[in-house]
Amino acid sequence: xxxxxxxxxxxxxxxxxxxxxxxxxxxxxxxxxxxxxxxxxxxxxxxxxxxxxxxxxxxxxxxxxxxxxxxxxxxxxxxxxxxxxxxxxxxxxxxxxxxxxxxxxxxxxxxxxxxxxxxxxxxxxxxxxxxxxxxxxxxxxxxxxxxxxxxxxxxxxxxxxxxxxxxxxxxx
Amino acid sequence: xxxxxxxxxxxxxxxxxxxxxxxxxxxxxxxxxxxxxxxxxxxxxxxxxxxxxxxxxxxxxxxxxxxxxxxxxxxxxxxxxxxxxxxxxxxxxxxxxxxxxxx
Amino acid sequence: xxxxxxxxxxxxxxxxxxxxxxxxxxxxxxxxxxxxxxxxxxxxxxxxxxxxxxxxxxxxxxxxxxxxxxxxxxxxxxxxxxxxxxxxxxxxxxxxxxxxxxxxxxxxxxxxxxxxxxxxxxxxxxxxxxxxxxxxxxxxxxxxxxxxxxxxxxxxxxxxxxxxxxxxxxxxxxxxxxxxxxxxxxxxxx
Numbered sequence: 001x002x003x004x005x006x007x008x009x010x011x012x013x014x015x016x017x018x019x020x021x022x023x024x025x026x027x028x029x030x031x032x033x034x035x036x037x038x039x040x041x042x043x044x045x046x047x048x049x050x051x052x053x054x055x056x057x058x059x060x061x062x063x064x065x066x067x068x069x070x071x072x073x074x075x076x077x078x079x080x081x082x083x084x085x086x087x088x089x090x091x092x093x094x095x096x097x098x099x100x101x102x103x104x105x106x107x108x109x110x111x112x113x114x115x116x117x118x119x120x121x122x123x124x125x126x127x128x129x130x131x132x133x134x135x136x137x138x139x140x141x142x143x144x145x146x147x148x149x150x151x152x153x154x155x156x157x158x159x160x161x162x163x164x165x166x167x168x169x170x171x172x
Numbered sequence: 173x174x175x176x177x178x179x180x181x182x183x184x185x186x187x188x189x190x191x192x193x194x195x196x197x198x199x200x201x202x203x204x205x206x207x208x209x210x211x212x213x214x215x216x217x218x219x220x221x222x223x224x225x226x227x228x229x230x231x232x233x234x235x236x237x238x239x240x241x242x243x244x245x246x247x248x249x250x251x252x253x254x255x256x257x258x259x260x261x262x263x264x265x266x267x268x269x270x271x272x273x274x275x
Numbered sequence: 276x277x278x279x280x281x282x283x284x285x286x287x288x289x290x291x292x293x294x295x296x297x298x299x300x301x302x303x304x305x306x307x308x309x310x311x312x313x314x315x316x317x318x319x320x321x322x323x324x325x326x327x328x329x330x331x332x333x334x335x336x337x338x339x340x341x342x343x344x345x346x347x348x349x350x351x352x353x354x355x356x357x358x359x360x361x362x363x364x365x366x367x368x369x370x371x372x373x374x375x376x377x378x379x380x381x382x383x384x385x386x387x388x389x390x391x392x393x394x395x396x397x398x399x400x401x402x403x404x405x406x407x408x409x410x411x412x413x414x415x416x417x418x419x420x421x422x423x424x425x426x427x428x429x430x431x432x433x434x435x436x437x438x439x440x441x442x443x444x445x446x447x448x449x450x451x452x453x454x455x456x457x458x459x460x461x462x463x464x465x
Binding site: 243244246247248250251253254256257258260261264265267268271272 | 315317319323324326327329330331342345346352354356386388389390395397399413415417422424426
Binding site: 017026028029038041042045049050105109110112113128131134162 | 196
């Protein structure tokens with residue numbers, strides 16, 4: 001088996017294993033919240049880290065790696081969604097862990113995730129990057145290669161739509 | 173952020189993938205590395221253009237050479253035909269001359 | 276009504292001599308060639324003569340120089356030469372259509388020799404246009420050979436004299452030897 005621990009980003013000083021450990025949640029979650037399918041999300045996440053491994057020497061600082069991972073994950077997720085849409089595949093949300101006691105919050109979260117997954121692609125990714133990664137519109141614009149105004153407009157529309165579907169009135 | 177947005181943050185919080193994710197990534201890397209990688213020459217982009225040009229050049233040179241060969245063959249054949257014609261003409265002229273001398 | 280071939284031939288001859296450049300060998304010569312032992316066909320127009328001259332320059336000897344000088348004056352060389360195994364394979368009737376084309380005002384006989392003993396006959400015609408030489412035809416009939424040579428162009432007496440000396444053309448460059456490959460149906464020697 002390949003010794004991936006030896007692979008190291010020269011600039012970041014982090015080895016590949018450490019990078020996987022550090023960023024797997026972020027990468028997986030981005031893909032999962034977008035595709036609403038755990039298996040597909042894991043496939044995308046593995047692809048992203050595979051690509052990272054073979055481009056590790058080109059990586060710079062930890063900030064650059066994080067930006068790169070988010071950008072590649074966003075693009076791959078969008079590509080996967082389009083591919084699945086063409087093939088008529090429908091995302092299947094895995095059932096929650098039966099051992100955990102269901103609570104209202106969990107159901108609300110599940111409902112919101114479903115609503116997010118129903119948004120148009122660009123709005124969906126903007127929302128995920130905003131609320132999962134806590135990114136500002138300017139950061140989202142850089143990741144998605146669109147203007148800040150477009151990001152703001154997408155976020156606004158997405159939130160309106162989500163509130164309507166969730167039956168929530170915006171607080172004045 | 174309003175409560176809805178706070179709820180959005182909770183709904184979209186990060187989650188870990190299934191246990192053993194790192195190992196699965198390692199396995200895929202191992203599989204990938206076992207496959208012979210295509211030799212990508214650093215100068216491949218240039219080669220993309222050089223090769224078709226070279227092929228065209230070879231075709232042009234071959235056609236030019238063959239055209240030259242064909243012309244040479246035709247020229248040599250024409251030369252031989254000239255010799256045949258002039259020799260026949262000469263022979264018959266001599267025949268005529270010999271008849272005139274006889275008389 | 277019996278077709279009037281003689282009229283046709285005269286008309287043809289008149290037409291041809293009016294243009295005067297190429298003497299047509301009758302189709303019957305193809306049939307003669309089919310039963311011949313050896314055949315030589317030469318059809319070289321101006322462009323082919325130019326090509327031949329180009330390659331003759333490479334030889335770079337006096338005879339080639341002489342030949343090239345002649346080729347420069349010519350518009351074409353046309354030869355039909357047929358060798359038979361036995362005498363009597365062709366008749367006057369087959370030669371007459373060619374002679375008929377050489378009866379026009381531009382053509383004159385400069386040599387006409389006929390040996391009844393050996394049954395050999397050679398007639399040499401020259402063509403003159405506006406007082407200048409414009410071509411020469413040699414028509415030779417021998418017991419087992421029939422030869423037509425047309426040198427179309429401004430060939431002069433010097434050239435004719437040089438022709439009788441063969442220009443020093445090597446003896447192995449000649450009309451096909453006996454027992455060489457059988458001619459193809461069109462009679463053209465390759």
